Amino acid sequence: MVSTTRSVGRPRVSVLSRRLIAETALRLLDEGEDAGFRMTDLARVLGVRVSSLYNHVSGKSAVYAEIREILSERIGEDAAxxxxxxxxxxxxxxxxxxxxxxxxxxxxxxxxxxxxxxxxxxxxxxxxxxxxxxxxxxxxxxxxxxxxxxxxxxxxxxxxxxxxxxxxxxxxxxxxxxxxxxxxxxxxxxxxxxxxxxxxxxxxxxxxxxxxxxxxxxxxx
Known part of the structure; x- marks a missing residue:
């Protein structure tokens, strides 16, 4: 299970976005290796209610889809x-x-x-x-x-x-x-x-x- 007690920046709800959710999920994946992440993990780390996440993403598949966009952008930046x-x-x-x-x-x-x-x-x-x-x-x-x-x-x-x-x-x-x-x-x-x-x-x-x-x-x- 991914620990939710670590110290991670807690943005205000007003700045919550699909991209921020995905970036946070990516950090949880990196720290938790194969443990994955739960929507409750994301909510706790971001300091918001789980329901707030669903204003930006429909679920874990949508979070993963945004993670892929992040990685795709990095590939495009590095591939001359x-x-x-x-x-x-x-x-x-x-x-x-x-x-x-x-x-x-x-x-x-x-x-x-x-x-x-x-x-x-x-x-x-x-x-x-x-x-x-x-x-x-x-x-x-x-x-x-x-x-x-x-x-x-x-x-x-x-x-x-x-x-x-x-x-x-x-x-x-x-x-x-x-x-x-x-x-x-x-x-x-x-x-x-x-x-x-x-x-x-x-x-x-x-x-x-x-x-x-x-x-x-x-x-x-």
Whole structure:
């Protein structure tokens, strides 16, 4: 259960908004990890009655939808525009992963939450599809590319929050090749000053982009 005794700024009811509710919920999710949040938690932290929340959101799904808008805005701010489809896709993937890696407890819910009719997420998808189609991909292929890359991103975001020694074989002697590979990866990450999960993400994203470039280049005409 998320603690409601911590000290969080308590705004006046007059400044309560959908965005403030979502930002507070995001903080509760970050602090409570997988415990989630309740509407009563939000009300107590914000110093309002639960009924006041429903003047701005219809329920938890609406709060999560607004959280997705917050993360989408951060992705848009960090993903630099590029005239090259593969560079744009790469930068979008990096910004997307960074946004969700910072809030891994949101992945499970947002990955299956339908995109609302007025969501800015659709605008981001529209820009990507437009660029991919202009580069030579069909509309259907463009959607498949986005979904495939997005699936990889979300998995990588979760991996970034997992314990770094999750795969450690320990002192086992019956898996020598795996143990050596694990140690080599750990040493490489330490040498480069990055997390092992970041190495995996970079390799995987590069592989996806190389494969996509090869497919597009192999087409006649």
């Amino acid at each position: 525009p590029s005239p090259h489809w593969d560079v744009a896709l790469r930068d979008w993937a990096r910004a997307y992963r960074a946004a969700f890696a910072a809030h891994p407890s949101t992945v499970a819910v947002l990955a299956v939450l339908p995109v609302g009719e007025s969501s800015m997420v659709s605008v981001a998808y529209n820009d990507l599809v437009t660029q991919l189609v202009s580069a030579g991909w069909t509309p259907a292929e463009s959607m498949n590319i986005i979904v495939a890359v997005e699936s990889f991103i979300l998995g990588s975001a979760l991996d970034s929050s997992a314990p770094q020694d999750m795969l450690d074989p320990g002192g086992r002697t019956d898996v020598p090749v795996f143990a050596a590979a694990y140690e080599a990866r750990r040493e490489t990450a330490a040498r480069d000053g990055v997390a092992p999960a970041d190495l995996a993400f970079t390799l995987g994203l590069d592989a996806l982009l190389v494969g996509l470039r090869s497919q597009l280049a192999a087409r006649p005409g």
